[in-house]
Amino acid sequence: MRFLSDNAASVHPKVWKAMRAADGPDSPYDGDVLSQQLDDRFSELFGREVAVLWVATGTAANCLALSAMVPPHGGVVCHREAHIEMDEGGAPGFYLHGAKLMLADGEGAKLTPEAIRAVIDPIRDDVHQVQPHAISITQASEYGRVYQAEEVAAISALARERGLGLHMDGARFANAAAFLGVSAAQAAGDVDALSFGCVKNGGMSAEAMVFFDPALADVVRYRRKRAGHLQSKGRYLAAQLLAMIEDDLWLDNARAANAAARAIAQSGAGRLMHPVEANEVFIRLTPQERETLREQGFQFYDWGADAARFVAAWDSDLAEARMLGERIADL
Template sequence: MTTGLSLNFASDNVEGASPGVMEALLRANAGPAPAYGTDAWTKRVEARFAELFEHEVAVFPVATGTAANALALAAAVSPWGSCLCHVESHVADDECGAPEFFSHGAKLIGLAGTGCKLDAAEVERVLDRLPDHVKQMPAQAVSLSQATECGLVYGQDEIAAIGALCRSRGLALHMDGARFANALVRLGASPAEMTWKAGIDILSFGATKNGCLAAEAVIVFSPRLAESLAYRRKRGGHTFSKSRFLAAQLEGYLDADAWLAHARHANAMAARLSGGLARLPGARLAWPTESNAVFAILPRAIDRAIAAAGALYHPWSPRFLPEGIRVGEDETLVRFVTSFATRPEAVDLLLATAASEKW
């Protein structure tokens, strides 16, 4: 295309770092600094997270979401234990076995749920059915994704219901917050309300998808779960000697609430896109657009037209569609993801191409 607009809606990972993050990295690059997390940037970020979450926290910056999830679950689940999660969750389906590897063999038990959401009642039913025998791996944790792999957002009451169940059963509750900011601004909640106040014990705080170059953090609200993480991170090869560059990214990300502004923009672009797609003849949304991911069931003619125009996006699994919604033979279910850098003009061009009579 000759417009200069990017029609890359494949993921929010495709964009570079935000200006604030890059500026923070440049500042951190000026001169020497102590290594292995003893630098001023790391100390400031730790204090900032404690302030943000209104709670004493242990903070472990890492470079990838896979590392954050794998280390968090390894801290919560013993090698002979198991963790309940959605069967299509990122920890179960997209980490190449890293949670099991880092926990030295713990088991992930995949549950069903519309839109990749866990339901407290279903989690309880599964827990009640698990054998209580030394030959079986006991449940020790539950992991939920916020937002889910289908773009849905857990409400505070939904998290709290799962949190209460976990407390009653002595289980840890982990949140994969790869798109934490997008879910947070959707709910209009505080970070505390969406995490420890609702029963979250350990959080994978995502930032790479929302403006960082390569930075995530394991945020631990339970002192018991934090005890081993410094050693696990080092042993797993995720302790940076020049750790100030991870902390500097997070500092630039959080500065002046840029992370929330980025998420609001990404969500707004997704709402713009989903609203336009839903108005196209023969098109409809698979799930409500609650974050920065849009899932649409499109006539194959529209799919071919926008792909031919250079748009990048992904086909998606119809396995956990809402009851009564099906993908027809002449239709396809696809996912579009917007980001902090998505331009309104790009969204409008995609919609105009989809609405063109030429296809």
């Protein structure tokens, strides 16, 4: 009974079907019929004009999007536990050619305007110090916390005031939108670029960079090629993204994952480290308690010395999630 990661989930049958339907000759790279549909289809989803480029990984989506906003001598304000800081192996420094990540604090791995100001206000406006050029927030955060619309709006207002770009790492964007019960536009708010997650939500090998400023997309088209992410058979990546937003599959999958996470959490409320708002559950467990759960057939990651992380996916078995919750209660 696997609750290791939504990265390990299976590919949704509708995504497989869309990829098979894309078989046959077409133009290479992003000149195919499906890739050419992305702008219009995602513009319908977000209710405004956007430009969309596919890449194969969330790391590339985050870093390429930020590279269009931040020069090599600049900086990106992010939470100190943000994925771009903790889990991308130095990729931001690679793609941004040495630009600095400027680390801020915040409960639940979420930023606030106050936390951002605490980082950027002390910086002198001279060539001897790295100047901030962008802010990156994660929706849902690395601890499964979701930004409410007013929270994103407050950060956006600060970004506009200071002339900073605003990027949203949306690896679990669907889970956040499902929790909020809002549209894609409302879950994103006023950001300049969004990494729209697909792989964690039933996709195979495609993520979408959504640019609300098309001029940024024009820059990233060249940077994507230079980074080795302009795939020859791009139609198979586009097919995954189009299938994901067809008939709100992205939301249906996220709702299923969120429901399984809630089932795990319901019986372990007293042990929860963070409110469960998306599809991740962080629970205080001793090493012996973790071993007991593993002996009962549950797979998950340790989270430090006395905690564990359980991640539900679109294909998690709800009965198994409930069973896990019950076994945690039994402890």
